[in-house]
């Protein structure tokens with residue numbers, strides 16, 4: 001809507017009609033829509049270069065010590081907003097990092113994204129122990145490897161019955177190896193696995209776990225026997241670690257015993 005306005009003082013009547021139609025609102029709601037658009041533009045101005053993540057940081061309360069109501073923000077004039085931007089510029093980096101967190105929170109709600117933050121899996125109390133930088137880092141998302149990470153390691157012994165060059169990525173598959181899903185030798189099934197169908201959930205004393213989640217209420221997250229995703233992590237030689245965050249992986253070989261080929265550190 002703002003782009004369609006393209007500098008015009010008032011939003012083009014045709015665009016307002018178009019939005020009313022799309023919202024299936026009667027013409028009687030025209031004034032209400034115009035008011036919302038004006039408020040939306042005000043929010044965009046207030047957020048300025050910080051982006052809409054800033055909205056999550058505004059403590060909407062008319063009570064002390066903030067005295068900030070939604071109405072108060074709507075009534076801000078250009079000079080007020082400029083003065084605000086000058087004030088926050090002094091803490092630019094700090095506010096920027098908080099705004100990034102705000103944007104991610106909005107993505108979780110508006111784009112239905114599953115984001116895990118560092119503070120969810122870290123021991124963050126007592127807060128007094130941490131520097132400002134530490135505290136901000138707790139608000140950053142946990143990074144997960146989207147692909148397995150392999151780096152050759154000195155002393156990584158060639159697995160028994162390994163028939164190819166060594167060292168090499170132990171998840172490598174020969175060109176004539178067929179896909180379990182489509183039986184083709186060259187395919188892209190791995191890219192078409194379900195996405196965004198699970199959430200990382202805290203299950204109290206049991207710790208963290210995965211919960212299947214459909215895209216709509218009452219919908220189906222996974223069909224029976226469906227692959228739920230690709231397990232990824234860092235590949236390391238067998239017996240490197242002995243804790244709950246690694247998995248032993250075995251590689252099927254046509255006529256011989258499975259090969260214990262590598263461990264996967266879960267990311």
Ligand SMILES: [Zn+2]
Nearest residue numbers: 179182187189
């Ligand atoms: Zn396939």
